[in-house]
Amino acid sequence: MINWLRRVDPAFYHKEPHLLRTQARIARYTEEAQAEVRCSVLTADRMLHAATTIVALSAYAAATGVGALDPRGDWPTVWAFAVLAVAAPSALPWWPRPDEGAWWRHALIGSALITIPAVWSRIDPAVLSIALLVGATLYVARGRGRVALLVLAVGVLFGVRMPAHPLFVAPLVGVLAAGAGILGVRLIARVWRLRPQVVTWSAFATLLVACAYTFAFDAPAVALRVPAEIAAIAVAYLCVCIMAGRIRRAELMARPDGVLSIPQSIVPLLDRSHDHAIICWLA
Amino acid sequence: MERPSRIKLTIAPPIGIAVLGASLVAATIAGVPHPALRALVVFAVAFPLLWIALATTLSYTTARALRTAGVEVPSRTHAMGSFRLALTLAHGGHAFPAIGVLTSARFSTAGVVVDAGPWAEIPVVEAGRAGTSRWDVMAKRRGMLLVGPFSAAVELPGSAIRATAVFEATHAVTVLPAVYHLQPFVDALLAGRHVAAGRFQTLPVATEEYVGAREYRPGDSPKLIHRVLSLRTRDPDQFYVREFQDPSRDDLSLVLDTAPPLDGDAALHRYRLEKAVCFVSALCRIFAARRLTVRFVCQRGARDVVTLRLRPLNADLDRLEMELAQLDLRGDRATLGRVLLGEVRRHGAAVIFVSLRPREQVEQQRLPIVTLTPDHVPVFTREVVWQ
Known part of the structure; x- marks a missing residue:
């Protein structure tokens, strides 16, 4: 008996858990961890970015009546829509960090949005000035300036439709719209990490709000190009469906590949530290 | 084949429903006064509604049409050992395939319950066909491990619900002591x-x-002395005898x-x-x-x-x-x-x-x-x- 006891490895009870733990898989099983992984999958998804961009550009086309809105007369509205179409997607949580050339690209896209529809009618210094203004604001507004630019654009959109002078009403409406927008975004942001499909519904809602704005304030101009308008909205809707599919893919990719049972206070078996009764993982 | 004993419905977040509902109402109100835009308004409002309705209906009907065609689970396993668990689901519907079916099993043993996945995906189950999802399970607690009920969740993108078919059948696995x-x-x-x-x-x-061998005790037969072992000892008076049984x-x-x-x-x-x-x-x-x-x-x-x-x-x-x-x-x-x-x-x-x-x-x-x-x-x- 004494001989046996001499063979006892004093470190056995300390080594054993480490030896056993190497065999157990630790899974990403918290909701928050899953949300992080999901977000990183979305950030790396180029098709999602392309679909988001197309949704934004199609929404711009639908909101401006596919070129029916005259940049010379309604320049604040056109400016605001162009700014929103270019800047809003990059404010989304899955959008990758902008590189050096991103600001130039945004400025060029913004200018092109104004210029290209005018090719069919007439390009004059007024149109070029608006295009330049859009490009300049998109190039200049970076970081937090982008948020301010989005708020300003929403403010302009609603401010110019107010009976009073836009210069006085736009800031007030801008603040109200920004407050409402921040509230809505925060509510959705709280949900979307856990239920990312809410983004699909929000995208549909954004497109419908843009349509509602156009129906309410620019109906005569839009009525001239209903088929093109339907086509633009259809493209936007289809891209929203693609977005929904990509988000679903991210959900599947980010789901945990294994779970552990809740650790117990009573040690059930051999390893005393890694005391999960059941471990299950995908085969 | 076992039909789902119940269908559990999880509704989409209320904020999503509220935002979409409000925007639908806004678009409708804004478009109604303009007869020239009627087609546009109808299209703009109907498309999301139809998409959501279709996705919701398909999610629910597909979940209802799922059947368990078989469960592969051993009757016993050793603690610290893993076993393969397989669930085969058949699609009893006739029209649409089941897309993106996520399956999960509940495990319970002596007060410990795991019912949060992991969710194994069956990408597509065509009508009349079957698909299988597999897990590896390691039971570390000795005793009785209950596997089941199984769940199969269907949620098509854009659906207002997540329909989960629950199959109540439970399978017992005896977890033997570790080897x-x-x-x-x-x-x-x-x-x-x-x-x-x-x-x-x-x-x-x-x-x-x-x-085996043990130390010599008075009374032992000298014929049983283990010579090799005895010669190895340092003490010349110490002997070992062989034991038989x-x-x-x-x-x-x-x-x-x-x-x-x-x-x-x-x-x-x-x-x-x-x-x-x-x-x-x-x-x-x-x-x-x-x-x-x-x-x-x-x-x-x-x-x-x-x-x-x-x-x-x-x-x-x-x-x-x-x-x-x-x-x-x-x-x-x-x-x-x-x-x-x-x-x-x-x-x-x-x-x-x-x-x-x-x-x-x-x-x-x-x-x-x-x-x-x-x-x-x-x-x-x-x-x-x-x-």
């Missing part, structure tokens, strides 16, 4: 066991086999302590019990390999002492493992003392007592038994087998 591999020198437990009950060793007969004799008793602790350290005691159970199982396998017949005795509950006669047969070892799988700390000291005394009194019985206490008790020291404390288990254990 220990013991050191070869565990044979030392058998050396000297004949003397334990006052039996004197004589010359071996034809049916007996060599089991008849493997078919039922003269080896293995008693397992199942009495709860007196000091209240239940966690540590439970830990020791688990190790002792696995050790006893491994020890019996070793004895069976040597063609020994063992009497296994332990207390299963109040006034419930179980005695198994284990011949070197797989069926007997299976019986032992099934018995060990259900053991818990339900013994008492008085019964344990009586059991030990009874085993010692059996003529010629050598008794190995696997104790849960770190030290031998006084009453046990008086008995001619081999007591293995929790400190001995690691000494004799070479490794735990992970399957």
Whole structure:
């Protein structure tokens, strides 16, 4: 008996858990961890970015009546829509960090949005000035300036439709719209990490709000190009469906590949530290 | 094929429904006063509604049409070992395939429940066809593991609901003790066991086999002296004799302590019990390999002492493992003392007592038994087998 006891490895009870733990898989099983992984999958998804961009550009086309809105007369509205179409997607949580050339690209896209529809009618210094203004604001507004630019654009959109002078009403409406927008975004942001499909519904809602704005304030101009308008909205809707599919893919990719049972206070078996009764993982 | 016993519906977040509903109303109100825009308004409003309605309907009908075509689960497994679990789902619908079916199983054992996945995906199950999802499960707790109910969730992108078909059938898996591999020198437990009950060793007969060596005691036959081992010792007066035994004799008793602790350290005691159970199982396998017949005795509950006669047969070892799988700390000291005394009194019985206490008790020291404390288990254990 004494001989046996001499063979006892004093470190056995300390080594054993480490030896056993190497065999157990630790899974990403918290909701928050899953949300992080999901977000990183979305950030790396180029098709999602392309679909988001197309949704934004199609929404711009639908909101401006596919070129029916005259940049010379309604320049604040056109400016605001162009700014929103270019800047809003990059404010989304899955959008990758902008590189050096991103600001130039945004400025060029913004200018092109104004210029290209005018090719069919007439390009004059007024149109070029608006295009330049859009490009300049998109190039200049970076970081937090982008948020301010989005708020300003929403403010302009609603401010110019107010009976009073836009210069006085736009800031007030801008603040109200920004407050409402921040509230809505925060509510959705709280949900979307856990239920990312809410983004699909929000995208549909954004497109419908843009349509509602156009129906309410620019109906005569839009009525001239209903088929093109339907086509633009259809493209936007289809891209929203693609977005929904990509988000679903991210959900599947980010789901945990294994779970552990809740650790117990009573040690059930051999390893005393890694005391999960059941471990299950995908085969 | 088993139909889902119920369909659990999880509604989309209210904020999403509210935002979309409000925007639909806004678009409708803004478009109604303009007859020229009627087609545009109808399209703009109808498309999201139709998409959501279609996705919702398909999610629900697909979940209802799912059937379990089979569950592949073993009836028993060893603790620390993993087994493959497979669920085959058939699609009983006729029209649309089931897309993106996520399946999950619930596991429960002695108060521990895992019902949060992991969700295994079956990408597409066409109508009338079947798809299978698989998991690897490792059960670390000895006893009964219940697998089920199974869940199959369908949520198409844009759907307002997540429809989860729940199949209530539950499958029981007996989790046997973990498999220990013991050191070869565990044979030392058998050396000297004949003397334990006052039996004197004589010359071996034809049916007996060599089991080990022990120190020479007065009365031993000089013919049994192990010359090689004796020459190796430094003391010239120290000798070792060889021991023989008849493997078919039922003269080896293995008693397992199942009495709860007196000091209240239940966690540590439970830990020791688990190790002792696995050790006893491994020890019996070793004895069976040597063609020994063992009497296994332990207390299963109040006034419930179980005695198994284990011949070197797989069926007997299976019986032992099934018995060990259900053991818990339900013994008492008085019964344990009586059991030990009874085993010692059996003529010629050598008794190995696997104790849960770190030290031998006084009453046990008086008995001619081999007591293995929790400190001995690691000494004799070479490794735990992970399957």
